[in-house]
Amino acid sequence: MRPRQLDLRWGKNIVTGARLVILLVACACSAASPACSDDLLESAAPLAVTIGKDVVRLDGLIIRKSDAQGRLPIAILTNGGVATATGGGGANIATYAHYARDLARRGWLAVVVMRRGFGQSEGQKPVAIACQAASLDAWANAAADDLQAALDIVAKRPDADASRVIVIGSEIAGVAAVALSARNPPGLVGVVSVSGSLQSESNCPINDLLVERYKSFGTRNRVPNLWIYSRSDKAFGPDLAERLHSAFLDAGGDVKFVMFFRDGDVGTAIFGQATGAWYAQMDAFLRVRGLPTWSPADVWSVADRLKITDRIERENVAEVLFQRYFAAPGEKAIAFSPTLQAAWTRPPNKVVAEPHLPLTYQLGAKSLDEARNGALASCQKIAQDCAIVMENDRWVGDVR
Numbered sequence: 001m002r003p004r005q006l007d008l009r010w011g012k013n014i015v016t017g018a019r020l021v022i023l024l025v026a027c028a029c030s031a032a033s034p035a036c037s038d039d040l041l042e043s044a045a046p047l048a049v050t051i052g053k054d055v056v057r058l059d060g061l062i063i064r065k066s067d068a069q070g071r072l073p074i075a076i077l078t079n080g081g082v083a084t085a086t087g088g089g090g091a092n093i094a095t096y097a098h099y100a101r102d103l104a105r106r107g108w109l110a111v112v113v114m115r116r117g118f119g120q121s122e123g124q125k126p127v128a129i130a131c132q133a134a135s136l137d138a139w140a141n142a143a144a145d146d147l148q149a150a151l152d153i154v155a156k157r158p159d160a161d162a163s164r165v166i167v168i169g170s171e172i173a174g175v176a177a178v179a180l181s182a183r184n185p186p187g188l189v190g191v192v193s194v195s196g197s198l199q200s201e202s203n204c205p206i207n208d209l210l211v212e213r214y215k216s217f218g219t220r221n222r223v224p225n226l227w228i229y230s231r232s233d234k235a236f237g238p239d240l241a242e243r244l245h246s247a248f249l250d251a252g253g254d255v256k257f258v259m260f261f262r263d264g265d266v267g268t269a270i271f272g273q274a275t276g277a278w279y280a281q282m283d284a285f286l287r288v289r290g291l292p293t294w295s296p297a298d299v300w301s302v303a304d305r306l307k308i309t310d311r312i313e314r315e316n317v318a319e320v321l322f323q324r325y326f327a328a329p330g331e332k333a334i335a336f337s338p339t340l341q342a343a344w345t346r347p348p349n350k351v352v353a354e355p356h357l358p359l360t361y362q363l364g365a366k367s368l369d370e371a372r373n374g375a376l377a378s379c380q381k382i383a384q385d386c387a388i389v390m391e392n393d394r395w396v397g398d399v400r
Helices: 095-104 134-156 171-182 207-220 238-250 266-273 277-288 295-306 311-327 338-342 366-381
Strands: 008-010 012-013 039-042 047-051 054-058 060-065 072-078 111-115 160-170 188-194 225-230 255-260 335-336 359-362 387-391
Touching: 008 359, 012 060, 012 359, 039 171, 047 134, 054 238, 054 277, 060 095, 060 188, 072 095, 072 134, 072 171, 072 266, 095 111, 111 134, 134 160, 134 171, 160 171, 171 188, 171 207, 171 225, 207 238, 225 238, 225 266, 238 255, 255 277, 255 335, 266 277, 335 366, 366 387
Parallel strands: 072 111, 072 160, 160 188, 188 225, 225 255
Antiparallel strands: 008 012, 039 060, 047 054, 060 111, 335 359, 335 387
């Protein structure tokens, strides 16, 4: 993908965005390979769970910060990315590893779980959904069983805080997460569903059945939910999303509902897009509940470390750049130029030409080396004294 150049407008002033090159590419690190960066510990973690009378091994991956201390809240991500209940879509642990890394950097014990019959997990795939309520109920219960069983195992880890758990899923996994929230398991404090919905393999109409099921979920639910949809979603359109929302909310469910205006043609484009637009919604959802994520204080701390004192420069850097940076997917890096910062010096009563912002950044790279190199290359098109000051959420710049 070629670098995209932007014009970033601040009030009536135009910041020359052609000088801020933001390269957005999907992170494709393998779950079996070393972590994208050395700030994380990753381990394959097959989970031997008991579901009913069966003991099955679910494919799993656990990621945490390498310097994390004590018990960490648990974030479970489970496989979706498909419209039908049995469609695999080629998803595996590696498909979700970069989401888990981003959650681990926010302070979570991030756990990727493939439900029965998907990836390398044992057990049968769920039975195809037919046009009967019992079929949909059976699928939802089985999916919730898998998530509950995985949570029960992870909660026993000495580094896990089972009193703070969130579950995240897209499309069919979003339905699975909402189904689990209707059980109100102890410790579950939030659910994030991105384009959550289902289709039947036989193309029979199940929307009415799904709406009724969501009404039942809402009747029992006491766990805060965040649902994110897009009006341009061709698989699960806005009309169905609104119906699911109304049914759940009217029945007493706790949900924040977000409808993006135009973000891709299908749900996976929202969940998997390189900009990670849904991350900003998730971060706000977590922040208001006192759950781990980045904060505005982190933004201003970086501005302070860069010794930025000019008011307008601080506003541009903090509001336009750093908030995008902290909310964006990794791997990512920021390059900074003292020469460009010096250009912001404004003699009293003297008008100066609008200078370039003193940094460039790269988001969602395949590796941390690629993020560093991309940020530096963009910065060096403007100045020669560029240096990397941020790697993902870590400050690595020298104190000046």
